[in-house]
Amino acid sequence: MRQQTAFIPTMREMPADAEAVSHQLLVKGGFIRQLSAGVYSFLPLGRRVLRNVERIVREEMERTGAQEVLLPAMQPADLWRESGRYDVYGPELVRLRDRGDREIVLGPTHEEVITQLVGQEISTYRKLPVTLFQIQTKFRDERRPRFGLLRCREFVMKDAYSFAADWESLDAAYRAMYDAYHRIFARCGLAFRAVEADAGAIGGEGGTHEFMAIAASGEDDVVTCSHCDYAANMEKAVGRGTNASLKASADKADAAESVPDAEKFHTPNLRSIEDLVAGLGIGGNELIKTLIYMADGSPVAVLVRGDRSLNETKVKNALNAVELELADSETVLEITGAATGFAGPVSLRIPLLVDLEVAAMRSGVAGANETDFHVRHVVPGRDFTLEKAGDYRNAEEGEACPNCEAGSLRVIRGIEIGHVFKLGTKYSEKLNARFTDAAGVSHPFIMGCYGIGVTRLLSAVIEQRHDENGMLWPAELAPFQVHIIPVSHQDEAQMEAANELYEQLREGGIEALLDDRGERLGVKLKDADLIGIPIRIVIGKGIAEGQVEWKERGSGEPAVRMALADAGEAVRNKLKNR
Amino acid sequence: MRQQTAFIPTMREMPADAEAVSHQLLVKGGFIRQLSAGVYSFLPLGRRVLRNVERIVREEMERTGAQEVLLPAMQPADLWRESGRYDVYGPELVRLRDRGDREIVLGPTHEEVITQLVGQEISTYRKLPVTLFQIQTKFRDERRPRFGLLRCREFVMKDAYSFAADWESLDAAYRAMYDAYHRIFARCGLAFRAVEADAGAIGGEGGTHEFMAIAASGEDDVVTCSHCDYAANMEKAVGRGTNASLKASADKADAAESVPDAEKFHTPNLRSIEDLVAGLGIGGNELIKTLIYMADGSPVAVLVRGDRSLNETKVKNALNAVELELADSETVLEITGAATGFAGPVSLRIPLLVDLEVAAMRSGVAGANETDFHVRHVVPGRDFTLEKAGDYRNAEEGEACPNCEAGSLRVIRGIEIGHVFKLGTKYSEKLNARFTDAAGVSHPFIMGCYGIGVTRLLSAVIEQRHDENGMLWPAELAPFQVHIIPVSHQDEAQMEAANELYEQLREGGIEALLDDRGERLGVKLKDADLIGIPIRIVIGKGIAEGQVEWKERGSGEPAVRMALADAGEAVRNKLKNR
Known part of the structure; x- marks a missing residue:
């Protein structure tokens, strides 16, 4: 994409109303804009990162054999009454009436819809287990939306639901998701922990884990052990006292x-x-x-x-x-x-x-x-x-670990980026979603549900990956992998070389961002740091000798000179090893 | 995907409540299910086709240089008051109040949001022209939702908006979209016409065309000439009398x-x-x-x-x-x-x-x-x-064409699958979205807007492409390109050959549907016809001589025998030439 006509409205100053650094940088870098409290537009750079997250999530979901669906946002309130959640959910549930005065809710999650659907369509154990997922827009009327994409009223989630005939099969589906989540967050370049969690309002029996991106700015407390691998959120963590x-x-x-x-x-x-x-x-x-x-x-x-x-x-x-x-x-x-x-x-x-x-x-x-x-x-x-x-209290820093003899507890901050729940039969019983086993006996489905905050991931990644100049995107998520910057857009040799490299990369399936703007170099480099594309190739006077400058954002390494003729190959090698 | 555990709930009987054949087949084939009137869940087959449409749309949009964004569904009612559409839109506009009692609308289109956004972020002609697009869920509380995906209350649209400094530049953006739409609908395998249209409630000056998929079941009348290329919708068509x-x-x-x-x-x-x-x-x-x-x-x-x-x-x-x-x-x-x-x-x-x-x-x-x-x-x-x-009347069959001397008018039925509008300054004036020209003079943006009914396309394609046994998907849209059907899932040689071909195709990046169910061959073939995957490879007793049967859905040609060893290559050749 050519930057002159690209819709990338970077800002010179930090936006005043943004608290979290990820919020500041996403706005300053022209990735997102607020429409109203907790409701954001994704501009081209933000949309490109979002698509990359969606691609990673989709690939890893499909690798587990999960099948993609797309469920409606508008759901009949009566379905939520059947599950009992209509009253429980409170003011966070967005409610409206349609032109026929029927009550509608905008789905904050889709347990009801998917349970009803599978209950209507699958009647025998022979079609089980099945795991369905979607990447879809959710609505939650947060009391205090804040921190940009970290707590929104409209946001994109990946939600998945597994249906099994027995608990062992649920365990296997749960484990497959648990493992897929590790791969997804690793590919997103995140430092994270899977922690034992409380099932909360969504309810259900059995295990549940939250995936927490470690970040000082996180809103959640995560309790970990100094010695063993114990990790739990504050609602679940048990201290053994001093x-x-x-x-x-x-x-x-x-x-x-x-x-x-x-x-x-x-x-x-x-x-x-x-x-x-x-x-x-x-x-x-x-x-x-x-x-x-x-x-x-x-x-x-x-x-x-x-x-x-x-x-x-x-x-x-x-x-x-x-x-x-x-x-x-x-x-x-x-x-x-x-x-x-x-x-x-x-x-x-x-x-x-x-x-x-x-x-x-x-x-x-x-x-x-x-x-x-x-x-x-x-x-x-x-x-x-x-x-x-x-146990009715919060675990505290320094307490003895409940899991080992040697460790003491530490409390760190995290951002919840995913959760995996064993729901059991909570929803299938309420919605009467049943299958018949080999002996002809009817049972409610044994379910799990699995969520990832797709838009929230963007913020979590930036909270961990930034420096004083801007964002540090991993190659898999970056809006572009390569940023080509001619020093002067009026220098024909530089522009020609830049265009040549741009087209060469494009033919190889790599879309670069080409800064063809009539800006001073200082402005271009400042924007480049801000946007955080991993590979930067500056084309200046050295082009007279066929030389360009190669720099990797956030590597701490100085720029190196390189032949223009080698740059394409160097990009391919670099991205192959990502 | 293996059919035994795939969530493809095909039905034996036509669903009784579906009028349009596309609606019948999408439900019977297990592509979609209704949640409530005009609100549908996309099951795995439907979601796969939808993703293919999205991919085609995205590729052709990006080929024009349009940049992808993602705008919110929840929009402040005040923004709609500014544009004047809050009152005009009537009960089709979904309205709600949030927990702070603020009025919200769920966007049926995004002129207001995008005009405000671009007005805030682009201030100079040097950043123009720009065309932004999104593929996003829309809400419209239709009085009579019907015909499955043809008239929904919640649906996916591609909407694009162009911003230009002058009318020539708008003409160019309009033309680029007009041409892209031709490519998109052609790739979807549709017979369609671009027809002159009335701007309707969305308003605006200058040209507007609707893209109509020709279908007897369509809800729109399209007036065409027997002699020249005149084509207009009924709101726009002018008869010259008999x-x-x-x-x-x-x-x-x-x-x-x-x-x-x-x-x-x-x-x-x-x-x-x-x-x-x-x-x-x-x-x-x-x-x-x-x-x-x-x-x-x-x-x-x-x-x-x-x-x-x-x-x-x-x-x-x-x-x-x-x-x-x-x-x-x-x-x-x-x-x-x-x-x-x-x-x-x-x-x-x-x-x-x-x-x-x-x-x-x-x-x-x-x-x-x-x-x-x-x-x-x-x-x-x-x-x-x-x-x-x-001119206050409908043109009628047999009238003289307004465009040529020789032709007479014919009225055919169509399904509106896209529209392109020159909006001019209608929204930019109301929302005070302005840029400064080279002389420092301020002007409102000159806009165009361009829509495609993405979910509706599925139905339009089927209305045109089906036979008495089911759907006939073009390869680019098909949920799978190849359907592998072993005659008996208990025959080891057949299953082994089926698995071998399946894995071989998968390695080449082609995902097949493998019917490993314990059903009779008749049931399998009936479902295969219904689902309409273009290439079908049946593996029966001939496998003893290394032979399989190749059949192309809807080709009218009989099945041909082929060596299993050649099947992979034949698939690749076939799909290359699509």
């Missing part, structure tokens, strides 16, 4: 009997954990934090240690709740009889979800359910029930 | 003075043209039909000859009206003072749109604006004004 608290737990059984009776004491204005730690001169690990939540309208109390943070997803899953929110101060007063900050487990008449670490405490200080009072010598199991003890 | 009426017109000037005064006479119960022709014993061409319409809320009368039919698009364009509908009987009574069927032009105090053929009549019979009365000896120009004379 060595000190493990020790305390071990001592507990011996020591519990020696704790005096619980005793109320006056703590005026000590509402927060920080107030209590400062005011009482004790550690946060000696405090029992009691949080009152409303779970689908009913109150529950969740207890975590004072120095820990609660994980709402874990609580939601334990309660099988759709909505979970902190109770307001009025509700807290009604339930505990005290102002917020003085709730405690003793004599509280609502369900108590006790974090395992609290359950392991010898004794602690808790709220007294009376404003300005706390209770000391509170013994878990003696002074309140441990019936609903479980 | 020779008889032309003669009458020529005689008129001489004869007008001899017509007696207009005279009212009693015509009880003669309301319709048929009633009058029968009751009065005169020809329809001697009657003046007066139709009362409401155009954007104001009444108008349109006069056409009794034996002609009115074309509402022509009337709308003449009035520059958004909405046009026949007045109800109450309104007719109020305006004419008579029941429906007795309206006439004499003394009528609303605008009169007089068709040229009526204007050319010596005299005629018209309604008297009094129930049960008509008027005879009504002379156009004498008894009512011809100020708004124009």
Whole structure:
């Protein structure tokens, strides 16, 4: 493509409203433009990268034997009512009414449509297993769309769905996708981790992994082990506590009997954990934090240690709740009889979800359910029930790994670029999608679902691959593999050489970007750095001796001189080895 | 792909609810399934054909230098208000509100988005001309979605938009698209005509052509000449009348003075043209039909000859009206003072749109604006004004061609598969999208827009290319080029040969469909005819002598025997010559 007439509106300044570096560079480099919050147009460079991602995804999907389909964005709301997701999904689900006043949703995913389709068309185990995939536009009305392509309201996803007759077959389909995802993200040049994940609102039984691109700017916490290959997202990660608290737990059984009776004491204005730690001169690990939540309208109390943070997803899953929110101060007063900050487990008449670490405490200080009072010598199991003890907190940096003896946990940031779920029969049962086995017995399909954020991948790659001058595209994704830059567009010899190389590459199936603009060299090189095409060939005065300059973007190597006659061959060799 | 595990749910019976043969075959052959009215899922075979169409379209677009983009489906309603289309588009425009209660439309086309985008990013003539295209999902809430992919509510379009600094440059961009469309439709194996068209609601100045696939099942009338290359759609086509009426017109000037005064006479119960022709014993061409319409809320009368039919698009364009509908009987009574069927032009105090053929009549019979009365000896120009004379009727079979002396018009049916429009400055003026010329003067962009119904093409191809047994895909579009059919999946020699050929083709980059199902040969061949893959290789008992059977779908030629060893080479030769 010739740059003079190419629609590549690069900018001189960083766009002011973009926070994430990938967002800044995609806009500055003329790859995307915002139409409205979370809704983007892909300009020619962005579209070319997107096509490359689509090609890689398609190739690796087909390599697993998955078959491509294309499902509609507009879906009948009734189908979503059947699956039960119409109410669960909340305001993120884009809803509308058609001219016949029928309710329609714009698909954020396609479990319902594909389950109904396969349920109608496949009736026997002999046609199983089958995995279907599509690369398609999704809609999700995010509360806070941001970071450019990282969190959009309209975006392209690859979603795949597997249908199997038994769990072993699901395992095989899941594994095939898991492996394909590794190949896809590797070809995209990403540093990533597959982490154990929580199944979340999409539900389902069995395993689920998220694929996380490692990036400081990521919105997700990933918990990894310093020693073994344990990796989980924050909703799933389990900490084993620090060595000190493990020790305390071990001592507990011996020591519990020696704790005096619980005793109320006056703590005026000590509402927060920080107030209590400062005011009482004790550690946060000696405090029992009691949080009152409303779970689908009913109150529950969740207890975590004072120095820990609660994980709402874990609580939601334990309660099988759709909505979970902190109770307001009025509700807290009604339930505990005290102002917020003085709730405690003793004599509280609502369900108590006790974090395992609290359950392991010898004794602690808790709220007294009376404003300005706390209770000391509170013994878990003696002074309140441990019936609903479980893991309700976030794992933290430095905790012991749940998977090995030697490691401790580290928390790093990541961008979710893919997920693989074992759905089991969640959707096939609800939508009555069944097949008949060899014995003539009917069963619901055993399903898996597998997603990749195709547009989001562009941002994830740039978050990892950029420098202070611009983007660093791997050859497989780059909008063009080669950038040909004559120093002066008015120099006939330079332009002739540039055109010759351009045509030669094109004949070999390699489309280059040829900078034929009437710009100064400085402007051209700045744009070239920004756009980040991997191979750059500058044609200057050296062309009098048949010489050009070869530079690889981001290699750190200086430019090398090369005969124009060799440049085409050098490009082919370089791209062969990518 | 191996058919046993391929998701190709063919049906034994024709689907009962499908009218068009393309709809029947696409469903029966397992290419598509309906999700809701006018909304379809593409199954693997359908998706493969769709990808082939996309590839052809993309290749031919890029060959013209057009650059690919991807624009959002969700568009701010305010942008549509700026262009003035928000109100004009009516209920076909899918509208919704997001969680912030902002009004959103789902794009049926993208003039607004692309004009705003280019207006923001291109400021100088030096970056012009530029043509941008996308292959993207569109939404249109059709009142009567039907005929499968021919009229959908969600469908894939290729839309392109050109931006130029002057009209010559627009002409060149238009011509490039016009030529590309010819190549695209030819590669799709279609018989088609480019016809002059009416610009319709999308508006704009200058030329516009529709590309029509010739098909008896088409919903559009195409008017062509028996002699010259004149072709126009019904909204645009102009008839020159039959020779008889032309003669009458020529005689008129001489004869007008001899017509007696207009005279009212009693015509009880003669309301319709048929009633009058029968009751009065005169020809329809001697009657003046007066139709009362409401155009954007104001009444108008349109006069056409009794034996002609009115074309509402022509009337709308003449009035520059958004909405046009026949007045109800109450309104007719109020305006004419008579029941429906007795309206006439004499003394009528609303605008009169007089068709040229009526204007050319010596005299005629018209309604008297009094129930049960008509008027005879009504002379156009004498008894009512011809100020708004124009072409308001449909051209008809057998009329003289407006373009040549020798030909007469024929009306054939077509399916609109593409259109090319010169938009001029319609959108760039409304959205204030401007560039600066070499002299520093600001102008609105001069635009063109160019559409192809990508999903609709599948149906158009099948409407033309099928026989009583199924579809007849051209090799470039076929879901697979080769269908390998072992007679018995239990015969080891046959299966081994089939697998060998399958792998050999795959290595050469040709993906075949291998029917490894445990079905009877009859079922396999029936499905093969239905699916319509162009080359079929049946492997039966002849394999003992290394022989297979080669048959080309739809060629009419009998199967020929061939050495298995030669089959791969024969496939490559055949596909090379496609």
